[in-house]
Amino acid sequence: MKTSASSAFAPVGRYQLAEIGALLADPSRAAILLALMDGSARPAGELGLLAGIAPATASAHLRKLCDGGLLGVVAQGRHRYYRLAGEDVAHLVETLAQTRAQRSRIVASAADPxxxxxxxxxxxxxxxxxxxxxxxxxxxxxxxxxxxxxxxxxxxxxxxxxxxxxxxxxxxxxxxxxxxxxxxxxxxxxxxxxxxxxxxxxxxxxxxxxxxxxxxxxxxxxxxxxxxxxxxxxxxx
Amino acid sequence: MKTSASSAFAPVGRYQLAEIGALLADPSRAAILLALMDGSARPAGELGLLAGIAPATASAHLRKLCDGGLLGVVAQGRHRYYRLAGEDVAHLVETLAQTRAQRSRIVASAADPxxxxxxxxxxxxxxxxxxxxxxxxxxxxxxxxxxxxxxxxxxxxxxxxxxxxxxxxxxxxxxxxxxxxxxxxxxxxxxxxxxxxxxxxxxxxxxxxxxxxxxxxxxxxxxxxxxxxxxxxxxxx
DNA sequence: AGAACATTTCGTTGTTCGACGAAGCTTCGT
DNA sequence: ACGAAGCTTCGTCGAACAACGAAATGTTCT
Structure with a gap:
């Protein structure tokens, strides 16, 4: 399949953007992503406990995150370990967190050669x-x-x-x-x-x-x- | 229960993260943000037309984006020009777009001092x-x-x-x-x-x-x- | 093989939220 | 001052979705 990257601009449309946004929009899913930010791989039950939801609910969230490409899963015995899909996902979550954190601050010049x-x-x-x-x-x-x-x-x-x-x-x-x-x-x-x-x-x-x-x-x-x-x-x- | 995150880290909680995610989760809002990615300031009607929604709907979306701190507004006569709140927001949207685009690619090393x-x-x-x-x-x-x-x-x-x-x-x-x-x-x-x-x-x-x-x-x-x-x-x- | 465990799927319920039209408000042009 | 235009607020409708318990699936241990 040829990538739609085409040329200069328009690399991503509204729907693709909103799809990722929807994955991040739920507090439980956000808690799961934050828990995995250290690069660890954790089973569904543990993540559910961390997020304060029932295992069944956690499983549904994890399925969505996997389908969306934000998480990967490694099956090992009766456990299924979930982890961030890659560095870019970690970078995304980090950027997201920083955006909120900087809200009150004044952007002081910064690198502006x-x-x-x-x-x-x-x-x-x-x-x-x-x-x-x-x-x-x-x-x-x-x-x-x-x-x-x-x-x-x-x-x-x-x-x-x-x-x-x-x-x-x-x-x-x-x-x-x-x-x-x-x-x-x-x-x-x-x-x-x-x-x-x-x-x-x-x-x-x-x-x-x-x-x-x-x-x-x-x-x-x-x-x-x-x-x-x-x-x-x-x-x- | 006292916060389990000890102290060292945890700069942002689930709810703050999910709040931003919810703002990005709607296709219409995503279209608005993409339209403003070039740094331009546009009135509500134009943005609504771009996103394919009625002015009233666009107004509601813009209000949410402003309340969430992603957009800023400049009142000028009978127009109200909306623009991205800052460079960090532009960076966030860009990161979001790249995250989806890179899904198929292999992450090549990158800065790893x-x-x-x-x-x-x-x-x-x-x-x-x-x-x-x-x-x-x-x-x-x-x-x-x-x-x-x-x-x-x-x-x-x-x-x-x-x-x-x-x-x-x-x-x-x-x-x-x-x-x-x-x-x-x-x-x-x-x-x-x-x-x-x-x-x-x-x-x-x-x-x-x-x-x-x-x-x-x-x-x-x-x-x-x-x-x-x-x-x-x-x-x- | 059977018990215990981790995880998923299914069905249900209640809430949230986007969309629109109509009405109200402010500003511009004549 | 009047009408027109741009924008926002209000009220309503309909769809999407998170949450749970119960049941089904698959794996490990005795």
Whole structure:
């Protein structure tokens, strides 16, 4: 059977995601998974005792966890030892636990190397560059036709043409944009078709260069000059 | 009954884990989370359309996701833009997706620093040391009284006494052991009361030392000599 | 072989929860 | 100020599911 991994994205659908979620949704099953987090293999009765449920109930839960691929079972005599199916399952449970634990904390910067400040958020601009560019266009009245569906005004279009970033094509002024909250910068930037267009132009003009083996980007000298010409305070990067 | 988890661990309980699981368990909610995985902030109506549900239903789901801390909301005029609550949530969804995708694949080694090769798997022996010790005892006929309830034979007990690891007490030969599949090594090692006893002895004799701030362990020179005397090929570690 | 044990399957019960339409609330545009 | 649009709350219906006891299956010990 060929894997559906296909290409760039869409590796998993809603149903596959929900299926795993449903397995984790029950307190008894969660207790079982936590008990097995140390890598041990335990029989059904013991796990039922740990979870505070009858053996019959534990058996039903274990069957579901096995069918779902989260657990594996080793039959040995009159016992059937259940264990986590693999490291990835342990990693999943650990991530799940940490997500809840961090809820109250403020995410303090964390690993955010300078290279990651400029990146592509899939098809639109993100990171500090995206935020800066969006705020630059928005701060000066008349560059963006705001409202919900953001569009580039004629004056804004001309500014970008002069800087070399955009080309002279009236269709560009019809491209709809969308404001998108980037959760790294916690500020809005430009997304939608307009954002996509500008991102592509940043690469086509050579202002930005992709670095190999990373999603991070680099700014060329040429791009640096252009951004300064646009009025962006580039020293902050 | 006081919490059985002693103290060392148990950062998260069953209910907290199940709460997040329940949030992920619904296909509609999963579709919403996937749609927000790119970091975008979208209004309720759009998300409902994407998930194929009525606005009222989407609103209910979004409320749950917000209460659960997975989403955040930004009110802007008559729109309310929902976004992922933070990077940790994005990481969680990604891990969840990968867990299902990796089901067929073989887990290729992955980051496994040398220090982690020797570790305590809570109360029993795990990692390479555990596997090696178990196989050493099992490979030579007569050291372990096998079957399901593994027990130390008189000859096996004597060997351990001579090496200094075990003490001369007939009760030790009655300790039941259990074979436990370690998913890092993918081989069986010794668990159960017998495994617990041997682990405790490894520390009491100073063969193993806990390193601070880690679950990893170190082998003392004294322990090194003892393990070699037991016939373990210690160079492999 | 028969007793004891671990585990599973079956059938039942009660609760939980997703889905929708209708109604109420707030904000935007003219 | 008025109507329209987006979103939320309320009430109801129907399906899914966890829990248990009892009975069936398979394994070990005497």
């Amino acid at each position: 300078a290279m990651m400040r400029v990146r592509t958020c899939y098809q639109h601009l993100a990171g500090r560059l995206g935020v800066a560019l969006f705020e630059r266009l928005r701060s000066q009245r008349g560059l963006l036709l705001t409202a919900d569906a953001v569009r580039l005004s004629r004056r804004g279009h001309k500014l970008l043409i002069d800087s070399g970033l955009a080309v002279a094509d009236d269709a560009i002024e019809k491209l709809p944009g969308r404001s998108c909250l980037d959760w790294t910068e916690r500020r809005f930037h430009l997304a939608g078709p307009l954002g996509t267009y500008l991102t592509r132009r940043l690469f086509d003009t050579g202002w930005l260069e992709r670095r190999k083996h990373t999603r991070a980007l680099g700014i060329s000298p040429h791009g640096h000059a252009g951004l300064v010409a646009l009025g962006l305070d580039w020293n902050q990067f | 040398a220090m982690m090769r020797v570790r305590t798997c809570y109360q029993h022996l795990a990692g390479r040391l555990g596997v090696a010790l178990f196989e050493r005892l099992r490979s030579q006929r007569g050291l372990l009284l096998t079957a399901d309830a593994v027990r130390l034979s008189r000859r096996g007990h004597k060997l351990l006494i001579d090496s200094g690891l075990a003490v001369a007490d007939d009760a030790i030969e009655k300790l039941p052991g259990r074979s436990c599949l370690d998913w890092t090594e993918r081989r069986f090692h010794l668990a159960g009361p017998l495994g617990t006893y041997l682990t405790r002895r490894l520390f009491d004799t100073g063969w193993l030392e806990r390193r601070k701030h880690t679950r990893a362990l170190g082998i003392s020179p004294h322990g090194h000599a003892g393990l070699v005397a037991l016939g373990l090929d210690w160079n492999q570690f």
